[in-house]
Amino acid sequence: MPGDLEAIIDALALRTLSLDDLRLEWGRRLGRPAPACRSREILAGLIAWELQEKVHGGLTAETRRRLTRLAGTFERNPDHRPAPTLSLSPGTVLSREWRGVHHQVRVLEDGFEHQGERFTSLSPIARRITGTAWSGPKFFGLRLDRGKDRPA
Secondary structure (H helix, E strand, C coil), X not given: CHHHHHHHHHHHXXXXXXXXXXXXXXHHHHCCCCCCCCCHHHHHHHHHHHHHHHHXXXXXXXXXXXXXXXXXXHHHCCCCCCCCXXXXXXXXXXXXXXXXXXXXXXXXXXXXXXXXXXXXXXXXHXXXXXXXXXXXXXXXCCCCCCCCCCCC
């Protein structure tokens, strides 16, 4: 915790420095020349990131691999737009009213629970509720509709 507090105080102090002073601070703290940056706010943010990285550690190996793959994708296709991913924390409750009946789904570590039954995805739950094939994330309002709406 002392490292956390020190990093916070240091990051706040950076907000008061001029661009030239930030460049000097970069060199003093990191032992290398500051990047060619013309924005005081960006350089202060970069230094704050470096301080945070020293306290908490850097990116995980898996995160670095994912970023490298993503960078390669954008180099090959600058217009690439990745599909949003569904990221729900266990314990989250999804609610939806369907034809006058209120339905709740609890997010689990390894799936979902609806009316005491476990499911590995939301789509079978949406199908059970509606009686027709639905995208579960779309049914529960977790994904933007890219086509026509289904009647509720």
